[in-house]
Amino acid sequence: MNIETIKTRLAGGEQDARAIVESALDAAEELNGTLGAFLQIDRAGALARLNNSDGRSDESLTRPLAAVPVAIKDNICVRGLQTSCGSAILGKYQPPYNATAIERLEAAGAIIIGKTNCDEFAMGSSNENSAFGPVRNPWDTGRVPGGSSGGSAAAVAARIVPVALGSDTGGSVRQPASLCGIVGVKPTYGRVSRYGLVAFGSSLDQIGIFATNTHDAALTLSVIAGRDARDATTTDVDVPDYVSELTGDLPRGARIGVARDLFGEGLDTDVRESVEAAIEVYRSLGAEVVDVELPHAKYAIAVYYIIATAEASSNLARFDGVRYGFRAEESRTLREMYQRTREEGFGAEVKRRIMLGTYVLSSGYYDAYYLKAQKVRALLKQDFSRAFERCDAIITPTSPTTAFLLGEKTDDPLAMYLNDIYTVTANLAGIPGLSVPCGLSATGSLPIGMQLLGPHWSEATLFRFAHAYEQAQPFTARPRVTAKE
Amino acid sequence: MPITESDIAKIAALAQLEITDEERRELTPQIASIVAYVEQLNELDTSGAEPALGGLTEAGERTDAAREDVPLPSLGQTLALDQAPDPAAGHFRVPKVL
Numbered sequence: 001m002n003i004e005t006i007k008t009r010l011a012g013g014e015q016d017a018r019a020i021v022e023s024a025l026d027a028a029e030e031l032n033g034t035l036g037a038f039l040q041i042d043r044a045g046a047l048a049r050l051n052n053s054d055g056r057s058d059e060s061l062t063r064p065l066a067a068v069p070v071a072i073k074d075n076i077c078v079r080g081l082q083t084s085c086g087s088a089i090l091g092k093y094q095p096p097y098n099a100t101a102i103e104r105l106e107a108a109g110a111i112i113i114g115k116t117n118c119d120e121f122a123m124g125s126s127n128e129n130s131a132f133g134p135v136r137n138p139w140d141t142g143r144v145p146g147g148s149s150g151g152s153a154a155a156v157a158a159r160i161v162p163v164a165l166g167s168d169t170g171g172s173v174r175q176p177a178s179l180c181g182i183v184g185v186k187p188t189y190g191r192v193s194r195y196g197l198v199a200f201g202s203s204l205d206q207i208g209i210f211a212t213n214t215h216d217a218a219l220t221l222s223v224i225a226g227r228d229a230r231d232a233t234t235t236d237v238d239v240p241d242y243v244s245e246l247t248g249d250l251p252r253g254a255r256i257g258v259a260r261d262l263f264g265e266g267l268d269t270d271v272r273e274s275v276e277a278a279i280e281v282y283r284s285l286g287a288e289v290v291d292v293e294l295p296h297a298k299y300a301i302a303v304y305y306i307i308a309t310a311e312a313s314s315n316l317a318r319f320d321g322v323r324y325g326f327r328a329e330e331s332r333t334l335r336e337m338y339q340r341t342r343e344e345g346f347g348a349e350v351k352r353r354i355m356l357g358t359y360v361l362s363s364g365y366y367d368a369y370y371l372k373a374q375k376v377r378a379l380l381k382q383d384f385s386r387a388f389e390r391c392d393a394i395i396t397p398t399s400p401t402t403a404f405l406l407g408e409k410t411d412d413p414l415a416m417y418l419n420d421i422y423t424v425t426a427n428l429a430g431i432p433g434l435s436v437p438c439g440l441s442a443t444g445s446l447p448i449g450m451q452l453l454g455p456h457w458s459e460a461t462l463f464r465f466a467h468a469y470e471q472a473q474p475f476t477a478r479p480r481v482t483a484k485e
Numbered sequence: 486m487p488i489t490e491s492d493i494a495k496i497a498a499l500a501q502l503e504i505t506d507e508e509r510r511e512l513t514p515q516i517a518s519i520v521a522y523v524e525q526l527n528e529l530d531t532s533g534a535e536p537a538l539g540g541l542t543e544a545g546e547r548t549d550a551a552r553e554d555v556p557l558p559s560l561g562q563t564l565a566l567d568q569a570p571d572p573a574a575g576h577f578r579v580p581k582v583l
Contacts, residue, residue, distance in 0.1 A: 093568055094568065096560060096564045096565075096567065096568075188542065189541045189542060189545070190540075190541070190542055190544070190545045190548075203541065227548070229552040232550035232551075233540075233545060233550075234548075235542065235544040235545050235547075235548040236544070236548050237544045296529075299525065299526055299529065301522075302522060302523040302524075302525055302526050303523075303526065305519060305522075305523055306523055306526075313500060317501070320501070321570060322569075322570075322577050322579055323565075323568070323569055323577055324568035324569060324570075325568070325570070326570070327570035327571065331580050332580060332581075333580055333581060333582070333583075334579050334580050334581065334582045335501075336503075336580070337579060337580050338501045339501050339502060339503035340503055342500075342501055342502050342503075343502055343503040343504060343505075346502075348508075351502060351504070351508070351512075352512065352515060352516070354500050354502065355493070355496050355497065355500060355502070355512060355516055356516055356519055356520075358496050358499050358500040359488075359492075359496050359516065359520070360523075362496065362499060369523065371536055372526050372527075372531060373523075373526065374536035374537050374538055375531035375534040375535070375536045375537070376526055376529060376531060376534070377536075377537040378534050378535055378536060378537040379529075379531070379534055381537060381541075413515055413519065414518055414519055414522055417519075428537075429541070430541025430542050430545075456541075456542045456543070456544070457542070457544065
């Protein structure tokens with residue numbers, strides 16, 4: 001069920017707010033054994049919040065997200081619910097405050113129904129790094145949903161909720177959106193407050209949105225975006241009404257950029273053909289297709305795994321067993337307590353990244369790795385600035401492959417990192433990116449996503465481009481595992 | 486310079502991780518191969534580039550990040566200790582430091 005359907009049913013009296021939220025809770029509970037998408041389903045709390053928000057009054061039903069059930073990745077703080085980050089070191093930890101994005105969702109009438117599974121501390125591309133078990137892809141439960149926001153992606157793809165929040169540090173919203181056949185948005189750095197999002201790579205992290213269509217993603221971003229005094233990196237750039245930008249067509253003189261170098265080695269034929277077909281759809285909608293060059297994009301994974309791990313090693317130093325979360329037992333000294341807590345509390349991938357980040361920041365290596373990476377990052381930003389002089393948006397695949405099998409890539413960390421080849425560039429440059437379904441694999445069973453990238457603060461343009469495509473090529477396929485609508 | 490098991494042990498200590506012998510053996514080639522991969526950046530001449538430290542957007546650089554200097558309620562002792570693994574007498578108790 002999308003937001004428009006909810007509004008129609010509420011307005012027509014076909015369902016009331018309570019029935020809508022209850023049907024989402026029912027679906028979450030019914031499908032969780034199959035998908036593992038939720039770590040906590042909060043029936044009592046959701047219904048209590050619905051009563052508090054007085055879902056029956058006419059006034060409250062006019063709010064933009066009135067009675068819309070929403071799922072939240074378990075690394076975003078919701079007061080009264082757990083925030084485990086998919087990690088044993090936090091477990092059932094309950095934060096004493098709400099993230100700003102949560103406050104804004106609730107003020108707009110949304111009802112949070114639960115917390116979704118994810119890779120531990122958002123580190124992963126398959127959701128197999130969760131301490132609480134993997135999430136399964138609703139299109140094929142033998143396959144991964146992508147990561148790290150796999151639970152949020154699966155919950156939306158299976159039509160349990162119309163909208164979910166995730167976080168995107170290197171592609172963790174866009175890549176699972178692509179693998180699950182839904183829309184995923186990573187806004188410009190500083191567009192959405194990170195207050196209450198558990199930090200991974202602070203110069204890369206951004207809260208993102210999953211939805212079944214562009215309209216719902218645009219509406220939700222209008223609600224959660226904007227300046228927040230509690231996150232100094234948010235800006236005072238105006239938040240437009242993104243929905244009003246969805247005209248169904250492209251602006252006159254629209255230009256779409258294609259970086260041909262990105263369509264080479266490692267890209268599945270199915271994915272390449274689908275994205276190339278989408279480029280032709282844009283041409284038929286009147287866009288001029290221009291070639292652009294991103295000469296430093298091939299270095300993006302290397303840059304990313306230096307910067308993200310360096311920042312993570314610093315951010316995750318706070319998990320020490322002192323103030324909250326898990327503490328290892330029977331340590332004789334403080335240092336032993338720190339080390340045992342972290343050894344027992346963190347999973348393998350998190351330790352690997354903390355180790356790598358500590359290495360690249362360690363004495364004598366800072367210039368060679370971290371500083372070098374920040375310089376290449378500047379060159380990559382320059383590549384994008386030049387490219388956007390020639391076009392309004394750049395189109396790429398979102399992920400080089402469709403959903404892969406559970407266990408297929410877990411033995412080779414580097415191979416797993418290469419899944420993020422198309423998505424990490426946006427985080428490094430701070431630009432917005434959006435993934436939209438654009439086809440199915442040749443066997444017809446798995447979705448393919450295309451990515452649109454734009455200059456800073458160009459979300460409205462990206463939504464308009466994505467929406468125009470959606471109108472021209474509606475994506476009507478549904479996963480095998482879905483809730484009754 | 487290749488990364489050795491003793492390097493890994495040293496990094497683990499810096500990162501406050503008590504890794505097992507088995508983890509040390511596993512992590513050594515994994516970290517080494519990732520480091521070898523990221524070293525491809527050395528083929529780029531970056532002598533003319535300024536590092537991308539600080540704001541990523543011009544608007545971010547421009548926005549005044551400071552809030553009004555007004556006192557706001559803090560978390561408070563009860564709530565701050567609410568999730569502590571070993572609270573004692575209004576403090577966080579830890580094993581001995583020395």
